[in-house]
Amino acid sequence: MSDVQRISGVLSPVVTPFRPDLSPDPDRFVRHCRWLLSQNVGLAVFGTNSEANSLSVDERIELLDRLVSAGVDPARMMPGTGCCALTDSVRLTAHAVKLGCAGALMLPPFYYKGVSDEGLFRSFAEIVERVGEARLRVYLYHIPPVAQVPITLGLVERLLKAYPEQTAGMKDSSGDWANTRAFLDAFASAGFDVFAGSETFLLRNMRHGGAGCISATANVHPGPIARLFDTWRAADADAQQARLDEIRAVFQAFPMIPALKAAIAHHAGDPAWTTVRPPLVALTAEQTGALVRELDEKGFAMPGLRG
Amino acid sequence: MSDVQRISGVLSPVVTPFRPDLSPDPDRFVRHCRWLLSQNVGLAVFGTNSEANSLSVDERIELLDRLVSAGVDPARMMPGTGCCALTDSVRLTAHAVKLGCAGALMLPPFYYKGVSDEGLFRSFAEIVERVGEARLRVYLYHIPPVAQVPITLGLVERLLKAYPEQTAGMKDSSGDWANTRAFLDAFASAGFDVFAGSETFLLRNMRHGGAGCISATANVHPGPIARLFDTWRAADADAQQARLDEIRAVFQAFPMIPALKAAIAHHAGDPAWTTVRPPLVALTAEQTGALVRELDEKGFAMPGLRG
Secondary structure (H helix, E strand, C coil): CCCCCCCCEEEECCCCCECCCCCECHHHHHHHHHHHHHCCCEECCCCHHHCHHHCCHHHHHHHHHHHHHCCCCHHHECCECCCCCHHHHHHHHHHHHHHCCCCEEECCCCCCCCCCHHHHHHHHHHHHHHHCCCCCCEEEEECCCCCCCCCCHHHHHHHHHHCCCCEEEEEECCCCHHHHHHHHHHHHHHCCEEEECCHHHHHHHHHCCCCEEECHHHHCCHHHHHHHHHCCCCCCHHHHHHHHHHHHHHHHCCCHHHHHHHHHHHHHCCHHHHCCCCCCCCCCHHHHHHHHHHHHHCCCCCCCCCC | CCCCCCCCEEEECCCCCECCCCCECHHHHHHHHHHHHHCCCEECCCCHHHCHHHCCHHHHHHHHHHHHHCCCCHHHECCECCCCCHHHHHHHHHHHHHHCCCCEEECCCCCCCCCCHHHHHHHHHHHHHHHCCCCCCEEEEECHHHHCCCCCHHHHHHHHHHCCCCEEEEEECCCCHHHHHHHHHHHHHHCCEEEECCHHHHHHHHHCCCCEEECHHHHCCHHHHHHHHHCCCCCCHHHHHHHHHHHHHHHHCCCHHHHHHHHHHHHHCCHHHHCCCCCCCCCCHHHHHHHHHHHHHCCCCCCCCCC
């Protein structure tokens, strides 16, 4: 094992704020990242919930640079760097490593469907080889409902054999606990860090040797999720999990990304946060009203977000 | 209607040659494009079969520039310019228009699944508005087996109403003739040009008012496909279609992109053509042998390809 400190705990696929002209808004982005860190949540910037694939590679690099130059600690960052194009993935991953990011969360190339594990192995192997940095830590991103291209047990086995230091872990957003457990059973004892794809599975994941979770709703409910990670052996862990599930369920009844942004806009008193890039569409006024009402009924709050 | 000459006929989603280091090979690319033009086939460069989404936007722009500076006529080009990121699609489309390309073949943003027609409309509308060129001609690319995000009748109707000049047509790669016919029935009389996604549907498409086809196998069998387009009213049209289907069936029994490249490599006597970018994998020697043998048995040839 390497002596590089591995990242663990609760991370947020940080939502990306946009200006009225749909350009990324680095000031609001830095502010939200700082608030998440203050709640003990790490920064999986450029995830699915970040609308990362709706951003060019240049836009992602610019945001990452702004974050680091604002003094945000890259050891708390696991940016998404997996693109369809090999050269884009290499460029973004190399940049993240150069900045000192703790890891890179990598989608498989997701345009072609039904590709072989051999082709996916070559894709990840090319990225690792071309980046050529011993301290690179790759987290494979399994999100079949969106990417449609899966990360399989066989693929992880091959990557662990070829790149034991670089193949650091995965995020499982399958929503299928049996799948997460299969990866934990197969690889956790070898030091492969499995992050659940939502806090719904956080307690189960910790009880089976997982490393934490990377969850959309960590953008809006970071403190309580991070508390369960810190105290998962405590007597009230199941009660904490039930409370997290209750809040998660409210968000899941709406389109997730617009709902996260609507909640932030409401609780920060900053309507600019509602902007999404096409092909996504912001919540309607009716949807926003219903979301806020249901959250209020459950006593939901975002302490410290406003100013 | 505008006085811009619309592109029609048979187009090839031109396969992209790579060097041993997986960088695009502009010389082989220009040579293959010239051969296709010599066979009366137009250039839908940067399509699915071009591995376009495995190339960065810079790599695509560089290849397009090389093609135009080599004297290849942009009026015969319909580059693929639809990316996941709005800003990438705008940049690539604007560049294609600036070079004088006849049209831009646009995938919908394909990362998020289950997006609304409202979101897709906004995506295409933003591209048209930001490119801001009256001579832009958009061809919507419907390929649900790969992109998973469909182009619907309702979306085309809205785009035609908002941008009657720019909404020029579509490529239907659904493989479902009923779907192609629905678009022809709804919009062909309004001047919306429907290209079938393979020559399998070429004759039917022409008989129902279509504009031609954009087909993978036009990379390897261009002359005969173009002849059917030119002579679809001739007495032997059904026999021509049957012959095209026979050759197409040989290729379809293999992974299409590697098979196209293997056939070109074999018939050009140029093994470098077999290289693909991950996540694709080249044919095995056994597969290549079987492909070549089956094509030989059917009297398949690529006249003029070698030197």
